[in-house]
Amino acid sequence: MLNFIKKNISVSEKENWLQSPFFAIYLGGLVFLFIIMFVFGWRPLQLNHAKLFVPTITRGIGGSDYHFFYYAGWRARLHKNFYFVNPAEPNPNELSEAFYIVQFVYPPLMAYFFVPFSLFPFNVSLLIYSMFTILLFFWSIYILGKFVRKKWFYFVVAALIFLFSPFFLLHLDHGQTNMPVMVLISVCLLFYIKKKYKIAGFLLALSIMFKLMPVIFLPYFFIKNRKVFYSALITCAIFLLLFGFNMTTDFMAAVSGFGGGSINAGGWSTSLGGLFYNRFTYDYISLSQAQKVVMALIVIISGAFYFLTYRMNKIIKSDADNNLILLEFGTLMFFVSFFPSVSALHNGLYYLFVFTAYWNLRPNLPIIYDYLLQALFYLSMSQGLLFPILGNQPYMTLFAFMSFEMFIIVILLWYCYFKQVNKQINTPQII
Numbered sequence: 001m002l003n004f005i006k007k008n009i010s011v012s013e014k015e016n017w018l019q020s021p022f023f024a025i026y027l028g029g030l031v032f033l034f035i036i037m038f039v040f041g042w043r044p045l046q047l048n049h050a051k052l053f054v055p056t057i058t059r060g061i062g063g064s065d066y067h068f069f070y071y072a073g074w075r076a077r078l079h080k081n082f083y084f085v086n087p088a089e090p091n092p093n094e095l096s097e098a099f100y101i102v103q104f105v106y107p108p109l110m111a112y113f114f115v116p117f118s119l120f121p122f123n124v125s126l127l128i129y130s131m132f133t134i135l136l137f138f139w140s141i142y143i144l145g146k147f148v149r150k151k152w153f154y155f156v157v158a159a160l161i162f163l164f165s166p167f168f169l170l171h172l173d174h175g176q177t178n179m180p181v182m183v184l185i186s187v188c189l190l191f192y193i194k195k196k197y198k199i200a201g202f203l204l205a206l207s208i209m210f211k212l213m214p215v216i217f218l219p220y221f222f223i224k225n226r227k228v229f230y231s232a233l234i235t236c237a238i239f240l241l242l243f244g245f246n247m248t249t250d251f252m253a254a255v256s257g258f259g260g261g262s263i264n265a266g267g268w269s270t271s272l273g274g275l276f277y278n279r280f281t282y283d284y285i286s287l288s289q290a291q292k293v294v295m296a297l298i299v300i301i302s303g304a305f306y307f308l309t310y311r312m313n314k315i316i317k318s319d320a321d322n323n324l325i326l327l328e329f330g331t332l333m334f335f336v337s338f339f340p341s342v343s344a345l346h347n348g349l350y351y352l353f354v355f356t357a358y359w360n361l362r363p364n365l366p367i368i369y370d371y372l373l374q375a376l377f378y379l380s381m382s383q384g385l386l387f388p389i390l391g392n393q394p395y396m397t398l399f400a401f402m403s404f405e406m407f408i409i410v411i412l413l414w415y416c417y418f419k420q421v422n423k424q425i426n427t428p429q430i431i
Contacts, residue, residue, distance in 0.1 A: 022374030023157060026382060030164055066126050066175025072104045073114025082111045083250040105254045108243045109209040110177065130172050136179040137168065143186040144352065147193065147322055148360045158355060165381050167348035176346045181211050181336075185353075189329055192228060193322060201231025208232070209239045212255065213336045216302070220332060223309050263290060263341045270403045271343035272297060291341065298339050305331060308414075315421075323360055327417055330357035331410050338403055351381060351406055358413060364420050373409055380405040 075082040082104050104111065117125045141158050145151040162168055171178055188203035204221070207214040221229040240248050263273035277290035285293075309328065330353040337347035358373060365373070380402040 022378050025378060026161060029382060029386075030160065033164070066129065067122075068104060069106075069110065069114045069175065069177060070118055070122055070125055072106075072111035073116075073118035076108075076111040077115045077118055081250065083247075083254045106177075107209045107212055107251060108247050109206070109239065110211065113180070113210065126175055129175060133172060133179045136183050137163065140179065140182045140186045140352065143183070143190055144356045146190065147326055148356060149363065154356075154359050158352065158359075161355070161381060162349065162352055165348070167346055167351070167381070170344075171346040171349060174344075174346060177211060178346060178349045181207050181214060182333075182349060182352065184210065185214060185217075185329070185333065189325070192225070193325060197225055197227035198231045201228040201233075202235050204228065204232040205235030205239065208236060213340060216335055216339075217332055219306050220309055220328065223306065223313055224328075263287065263294075264344055268345050269343060270337045270345060270347045270406075271341055272338050272403065273341040274343075275401065275404055294341060302335070302339075305335075323357075323417065326353075326357040326360055327413055330354035330413075334406060334410055338407070348381065348402065354406065354410060354413070355381075358409070361413060361416060361420075365416050369412060369416055373412055376405045376409050376412075380409070 072082040075085070117129050119125075120128060138159065141155055141162075144158075145155045148154045170176075184203050184207035188200045188207065191197075191203065192200040201221070204214065204217055208218075218229060218232060221232065243251075263269075263277045264271055268274075269278075271294075273290060273294045276293055277285065277287060281290070312324065333350040333353040337343050337350045340347075355377065358377070362370060
């Protein structure tokens with residue numbers, strides 16, 4: 001009766017990405033970017049670096065975030081506390097005092113992950129980690145490509161779009177840590193679809209122990225698949241026991257105050273908070289009011305998503321529809337970048353999961369929705385190509401709305417998916 005439960009919704013392979021306005025415009029913009037950079041010597045990120053921070057309420061002291069991770073790995077290697085540091089202690093020669101005393105706010109696993117990198121001088125370590133990050137980026141796209149139509153074409157298009165986006169360029173510039181999380185969640189998805197639930201739970205736990213925000217997958221798997229949920233929960237508990245009570249309490253104390261008095265805004269933000277607290281709203285709403293509004297919206301959006309997941313799980317059990325799983329993972333990874341109030345631009349790399357869900361659903365989309373989604377994707381992910389046109393304030397602040405554009409994309413994809421499901425249900429079956 002419900003044949004769509006047993007197989008993915010499929011139609012004829014009618015798509016042609018070379019005829020896609022989004023892909024054509026993106027390639028044209030990419031060629032233009034290369035010409036003005038390598039022929040005329042224009043450096044978009046360098047020239048716009050200060051503008052990316054204006055206007056913003058943010059934390060930190062500037063410069064590369066890699067100092068924080070490198071230093072945590074350095075202290076972990078010496079069996080020192082990397083959450084609360086005595087400024088009087090000796091520090092690595094290549095780290096300034098400001099970076100030396102900064103508070104580390106990530107789970108302990110991240111510090112131990114950087115122990116091997118801390119064996120090298122800082123500049124050498126950053127270069128090695130940057131090369132490693134690029135490899136992880138391609139590996140994540142390759143893994144996600146296993147679930148979509150036209151795999152190698154997807155690989156090329158996704159690599160072009162994200163590799164030359166401000167998301168990835170700033171990720172490299174800051175020495176950030178999104179790529180290990182993306183790979184862990186990608187492999188978790190791979191094993192989940194293969195019905196290797198205990199391994200999927202283990203990988204989810206690794207991602208949570210590396211960077212806390214993937215914890216939002218736990219309620220999802222509590223609804224979708226209890227084996228993954230309990231496997232992740234048990235693995236997290238084992239990690240906490242291995243780290244010890246003191247380290248766990250230090251982490252909780254450090255992370256509890258993180259971002260409590262700030263919101264990333266302007267062109268630097270991918271967060272919901274940035275939508276409500278930026279140059280357009282400073283005169284009408286205070287920081288505390290914006291935080292309350294954002295918290296209320298996070299509760300409402302999360303509740304709506306988990307309720308939707310519960311309802312869909314009643315119709316399409318567990319892992320019966322890859323399109324649905326991709327869309328759910330894409331939505332959750334969007335939330336990972338959308339919900340933290342200090343979510344910076346490099347967190348837009350998580351949009352890769354939403355793009356993957358769109359790629360797989362695209363052959364089924366009405367052309368009007370397809371073109372609308374392409375336009376929204378372009379605006380949300382292609383700021384680097386728009387810098388020559390929108391590189392000055394107040395236009396630069398339009399990039400603060402990239403998260404809103406991606407939120408609309410997520411809603412439209414869910415709407416189109418439901419339309420496909422209803423059409424499949426209501427189509428008479430030939431016996």
